[in-house]
Amino acid sequence: MNEIFFSLSLAGLLGLIVGSFLNVVIYRLPRMMEAQWQPESDGKVDEWASYNLAFPASHCPHCAHPLGWRENIPVLGFLWLKGRCAHCQTPISWRYPAVELITALLFVGVFAQHGWGYTAAAWAGFSAALVALAAIDADTTLLPDAITQPLTWAGLVGASLGLTGTTLNHALWGASVGYLFLWSVYWLFKIVTGKEGMGQGDFKLLAALGAWLGLPALLSLVMIASLTGVAGGVVLRLRAQLSENGQLPFGPFLVLAGFWVMAFGPLPWFHI
Numbered sequence: 001m002n003e004i005f006f007s008l009s010l011a012g013l014l015g016l017i018v019g020s021f022l023n024v025v026i027y028r029l030p031r032m033m034e035a036q037w038q039p040e041s042d043g044k045v046d047e048w049a050s051y052n053l054a055f056p057a058s059h060c061p062h063c064a065h066p067l068g069w070r071e072n073i074p075v076l077g078f079l080w081l082k083g084r085c086a087h088c089q090t091p092i093s094w095r096y097p098a099v100e101l102i103t104a105l106l107f108v109g110v111f112a113q114h115g116w117g118y119t120a121a122a123w124a125g126f127s128a129a130l131v132a133l134a135a136i137d138a139d140t141t142l143l144p145d146a147i148t149q150p151l152t153w154a155g156l157v158g159a160s161l162g163l164t165g166t167t168l169n170h171a172l173w174g175a176s177v178g179y180l181f182l183w184s185v186y187w188l189f190k191i192v193t194g195k196e197g198m199g200q201g202d203f204k205l206l207a208a209l210g211a212w213l214g215l216p217a218l219l220s221l222v223m224i225a226s227l228t229g230v231a232g233g234v235v236l237r238l239r240a241q242l243s244e245n246g247q248l249p250f251g252p253f254l255v256l257a258g259f260w261v262m263a264f265g266p267l268p269w270f271h272i
Contacts (some may be wrong), residue, residue, distance in 0.1 A: 007116065008108050015107030016074035018128050019100035024053055026099065026135040027061070030142050063088035074100040095135065103131055109263065122163045123262070125154065126212055130255045133205060137251030143201025148208050155211025166214035174210025178218055179203045202250050209258045213266075220266035224257035225250065 032051050058067045065087035071077045078097040085092060106127040114120035129151045137143050152175055158164040159171035166174070182203045189197035209221055233248055 008112055011107045011111035012104040015104030015124075016100050018107070018124075019103030019131070020072070020074040021053075022103060022128060022132045022135075023096050023099050024058065025132050026139070028053060029132075029144055029146065030136055030140045033142070033144060033146075060085045060087060060090065062090040074104075099131060099135060103128060106131070106259075118161075119163050122154070122158045126151070126262070127259070129208075130258055134252040134255040137201070137249040141199060141249050143199065143205050143251050145201075145204065148201060148204040151208040152204065152211045155208060159211070159214075164212055166212065170214035170216065171211045174213065174215040174218060175207040176210075177215060178210030178221075179207035181218070181222070182206050198250050202254065205251055205254050209254065209261075213258065213261050217261045217266045220261055221254065221257045223267065224260055225253040228256055229253040 028051055035051075058072055059065055060067070063085060065085060067077075068086075070080060071086065073080075075097045078092060081092065083092050083094070084090065107124050110123045110127060111120045114123060129147055133143055133147055136147075155164065155166075156168070156171050156175065159166045159168045164171070182198065186196070186198055186200070186203070189195070206218075206221065210218055213221065229248070229250060232253065236248060
């Protein structure tokens with residue numbers, strides 16, 4: 001019993017540390033991408049063009065105050081600061097500790113199911129990538145290729161090595177059909193309405209989920225994501241928080257569906 005408790009505590013601690021890094025990815029990666037897209041204006045280069053995920057050190061985004069080691073401790077740093085920057089007293093988003101705690105819980109679940117080994121490490125990496133993608137899409141409606149494409153390849157490699165429980169055949173077809181399905185929906189909607197109903201990053205995310213979870217899971221993934229997306233849209237509309245064009249990012253709902261299938265398997269009545 002003590003060994004199990006120690007093992008899961010270690011998994012949770014690892015998840016907190018990874019979650020802290022994911023907060024950096026979630027905040028910086030979209031801004032770094034946008035800086036690369038923007039041409040120089042009046043000879044000035046966007047300051048984010050010089051950023052990467054390691055430099056500069058973590059600091060308050062409002063006053064640029066560098067964070068001390070205590071302020072960087074996952075969750076505890078947020079509590080110690082009482083949710084405010086120690087220098088300018090600007091409120092710190094609750095999502096920072098939330099991302100850390102969610103990642104920790106996912107790691108505990110993965111290592112509890114698979115034990116310590118390559119399989120658990122693979123699914124922990126999958127979980128971390130999905131957390132980052134969901135938060136970035138919710139913030140910016142972007143699903144970076146820098147995460148979705150390596151995630152797809154990792155799923156195919158993991159299947160070939162027997163790490164994901166998905167055959168390579170199912171992984172290949174899951175990635176291919178997943179991408180083509182949403183690609184077809186996108187173009188059908190655009191032809192009929194003249195509008196874009198979703199971003200192309202959604203195609204790549206479903207391809208990645210298909211590579212990890214396999215072809216038999218695709219229908220469940222789409223159904224769960226669609227139903228939760230509709231429910232989320234209704235809640236946001238009732239709370240008057242839906243955007244003016246009525247669109248909301250689909251990525252977080254695909255991620256939610258991915259976690260559901262990872263934990264419980266495909267829905268029995270939607271199993272291909």
